[in-house]
Amino acid sequence: MLLTRLSHYIDGTPHDSSSLWRMTDLVDMSSRPPPDAMLPRNEPMLRADAYAIWFRWFMEGLCNPLRYVEDETKTIIDVLADVLARVDALYSSEPQDERIAFAQKISQRIMLEVERHRQLKRVGASRAIKRDLVDAAGSEPRCWICGFKFSGQAVDRFLKKRKGIELDLPKFVDVLKPRGILSRDIRIEVDHIVPVAGGGGGKDNLALACGWCNKSKGARTSIYDADGRPPRSVYALGSVVWHELPHPFWTVRILATRARCEHAGGCSATVKNAELFIAPGDARGAPNPSNLHIYCAEHDPYAAHRFFGREVAKRIWDDRARAVA
Ligand SMILES: [Zn+2]
Ligand SMILES: [Zn+2]
Structure with missing residues (x-):
């Protein structure tokens, strides 16, 4: 039927x-x-x-x-x-x-x-508010969107316990969610869950996010606030050649609304206890929102292939061009 x-x-x-x-x-x-x-x-x-x-x-x-x-x-x-x-x-x-x-x-x-x-007044993230947010996150502060676990160094920098700390950039970057190309990506930032521009205010609206998720989210709230076509770039995940990258806002929107591993056999990994990864559900389909899936590290079919040297990942993203119809 x-x-x-x-x-x-x-x-x-x-x-x-x-x-x-x-x-x-x-x-x-x-x-x-x-x-x-x-x-x-x-x-x-x-x-x-x-x-x-x-x-x-x-x-x-x-x-x-x-x-x-x-x-x-x-x-x-x-x-x-x-x-x-x-x-x-x-x-x-x-x-x-x-x-x-x-x-x-x-x-x-x-x-x-x-x-x-x-x-609506942007709640300036005072040190007390930052402290509260870190305390509320328990022993493992994570990005509320992708579950990335912040390093102790990032927490110290966020709370300004130590001045002028430069965070160590990772050697390898997930090409599908390229956090770590820029130092902002791995910092802790205070995200307005509902953007201020969209009417979001108050302390309950604040959450910790990694810089990459925060910048990729911006003031957008709807999947249709982002381009309808994925950015184009050619790269290989294992033996599979890809022609497009998932749009960063699609990644953020799907991660934040799914918030758990979608492994078919069931899985207890959520954004609260694990970092989550985006991947096409099927390699034969384009990486667009009708074919993007969330996995934990254990169930990620691309776990062995998605991490690229930082410079290589940077080049793949720098090469992207808007796809033409
Ligand atoms: Zn994140
Ligand atoms: Zn899983």
Whole structure:
């Protein structure tokens, strides 16, 4: 049954990408959503991230929370007046009591956003906050995204116990998640789980991350905030030649949402107790989000091949070019 649905879907999908620029073709494509289970990996995240963007655009398109942030005399009454006007215009044929109830619901959500933005002050990572974060991490402070275990030297540098410590760069770097090419990569940084630019504030929003994960995450929250195509570079993992690298933000997004080893036989390794690695689920598929898998060191099929000399890994990443359609 699934194959029948997939076959219909393939038949109805134009192979000519110029159709992506024709409105009639877009209308046709939008009437045929991809069948469930089309994507073997990460389908819930790939759908949820798309829906989350639609939802944000829907809410903010109705009424932009940033209109009320600066002027603190503006309250939910002001928001409601604006939202109601928009709802009346957009849904004029709906009963009035339903329009009012709907506008109230929307206004409450928008007001929450307004308040988040108002409170939003980047919690400067004071030494006390850093100390708290390290203490909360227990005996093995790790990156909350990839599970990389920080060295004692990195902890000392982070807490400024010793001034001017330069961290020792690793000799070998995981080519798929190239942490360690730059010294920032292996430092400890304070990550805003929800980026400040996206309304994240407060101490609960802070976590320890390695510099590589933190810089690769940036202010992005959705898989669609990153390029849709992987960077291109040619390299070999064992006997398999690869033509693309996993986009660093895909790696971060999938690691942070999976947070555990996905070995088919089951595994107790999580981001809290082990470093996790990204790899294509199948070497014949491209390293894109429908084919990327998380493994612990023990179950990683590329454990013997993914580590390259630092200079070689650097060259592979320096060589990358955006793939062209
Ligand atoms: Zn990390
Ligand atoms: Zn495992």
